[in-house]
Amino acid sequence: MRYEKKSSWAKHFDFILLDLICAEIVIFLCYAFRNGLEGTIVSKNYGRLALLVGVLFICIVFFNEPYSGILRRGYLKELWAVLSFNAILLAAVFTFLFAMKMSADYSRIMLFTFFIINSVMTWFLHVMWKREIRKRTYHDGKLNRMLLITKREYVHQCVDRLMKNPYGSMRLVGIVLMENGERETEEDSIEGVPIVAKWSDYIEYCKNNVIDDVLFYLENEKLSDEIEELVDMGIVVHVNLVQLKENYLAYRVETINGIMTLTTGINNVTQWQLALKRLMDICGGIVGIILTGVIALIITPVIKVQSPGPIFFTQTRVGRNGRQFKIYKFRSMYMDAEQRKKELMASNKMNGLMFKMDNDPRIYPFGHFIRKTSLDEFPQFLNVLKGEMSLVGTRPPTLDEYKQYEPHHKSRLAMKPGVTGLWQVSGRSDITDFEEVVRLDNEYIRNWSLSLDIKILFRTLLVVVGKKGSV
Structure with missing residues (x-):
């Protein structure tokens, strides 16, 4: 007889429940140690904090997927995973309390104590529970x-x-x-x-x-x-x-109009993951469009003086699996930039199917500044809202580049292109080999998760503030 496997959520529900109970017990003990047992039981502040910890815990589990591969992690990797999770939880608690002007109601020492004790207790529980699972799993009667x-x-x-x-x-x-x-x-x-x-x-x-x-x-x-x-x-x-090759083990059995198939691809994602990614894109796109309007008011006069013409640059780019769309940018080059590109191909610093050069003469003086600060990228938030791009993805190639692609190059178009991506935060224009760009894009697609998108967004902020790797 064949029994169905548990879903991934049910598979690790024991760890989730164990950690949630542990976090609530530790926050209770820390608050009681600080304010007394009787004061804790009747305190509204404690009730709010306990509820906040529980809600944020569930949100982080939902978005960050911290239990992926938990059974295969060793002691040190498990410790790092637990510390990372609890650091995110503590940061989320502090952020919420600060935003709601409630931070004065809670001791920072108490919250940091919660972080330390909960990390130790969670790690210990994970180690002991995995040992128990291993013991039960290897029992002859269970396997x-x-x-x-x-x-x-x-x-x-x-x-x-x-x-x-x-x-x-x-x-x-x-x-x-x-x-x-x-x-x-x-x-x-x-x-x-x-x-x-x-x-x-x-x-x-x-x-x-x-x-x-x-x-x-x-x-x-x-x-x-x-x-x-x-x-x-x-x-x-x-x-x-x-x-199946080792690199393509993301496969599943599907039924297409009554035809049973074995389906595989560069990565498998669920509908809820795509829905959350799209929700992130919409929220980020709205904020980005507002910022784009403010930036446009400031830089439009300078662009008009240094290079008369439209402030926006549009160009046909290639998106997911070859779909074409119009990309929007603040114009950082003179109006004849596209015509002059052929003359400058000998100065291309990229080894492969992209064009970049140092001290590009097609860029007017202020254009260097808006490129250095990545201000030219902001109008792409309109592409994000339209669903043609995502906040995080791969760089959309031009039509000329796309027409020269080898078959393996097209794998980088398996997801929507992004305003930023893994290769942009791994060196940007310091990377001069197109095959390295393809490798990084494929690494992003194969290992994609919502938490990876969030990490790349944070790294993008650091790269932009540091003006690292811009041309």
Whole structure:
């Protein structure tokens, strides 16, 4: 019989509940130590603080995804993860109290004490609870015992993947090698997992031993008779659908109008993650458009004097998977900049399909300033509100650049382009190799999360304030 796996939220609900209870107990003890037990129980201030900690805790869990991979983290990584989470929680509490003018009602020493004690207690609980999970997981009565049937050329790759997660629901107890001509093997185990039978007698082995699941890891093999025989024995059978590369393990089974498919891509994201990213874009876009209006009032007279013409520059760019759109910027170049670009290609400092040069003569004097301060990028918030761009993404190429792309270059267009991105905060124009830009963009897409977007936004502020890497 096959049981459905828990969802990711249900999977780590035990840690979430444990941490929330721990945080509430610690904040109670810290407040009581500061203000007395009786004063804490009847205090409205404590009630507000306890509610605030609980609400912010849930929000951070929802946005920051701190429990991803928690079972695979070692002691030091777990400590760092706990400290990071509690630092974010403390910063959020301080920010809320300051914004609501309530900071005078609460002791800063008490809040910092909460941070230290809660970090230690949470880390200790995580370590102990993971030890308990490991103990229960490896108990023979709790794990499904699985037999792997594969060929020699696949066995090491498959065993590596199966053994990666020590907290999985199955235990690999044996291997059967499907050898051509029943060739005997001198090996008695593969990476510590015993070879328990030959292809000709694996059914007999399954009949005489405890086997819950059988995994066929093969390619283009007809297995209908074998599968039927195992299912008739009450064994759950798994058959790999395709041979997937290590870099493309983000796959899922879908049904498209009644057609069952194995779907994979550079990354998988959920609808709620996309909805939250879009909500962030709308909120950031509204703020950005307001700032754009203020900036326009200040810089328009200077632009008109130094380079008569429109203050906005529009250009066709390429967005997600090749979609074209008009990008908006404050104009930082003379009106004939596009015509002069061909003359300057010899001075291109980029190695690849982008154009950048130091001391570009097409930029008028004040244009250097608005580029150095990244003020020219602000009108792109209109593209963000229109849904053509995101706050964080990859740089949208020009049509000329896009037409020269090799197939692997197009992977950087798998997400919406962004006003900022990973490569912009990793060096900006200091990076002169286009392949490095592609690598960083792919790294961003493969590892995308809401928390990564927030980190990049903060790093962007630091880069812009420091004027690092601008041209």
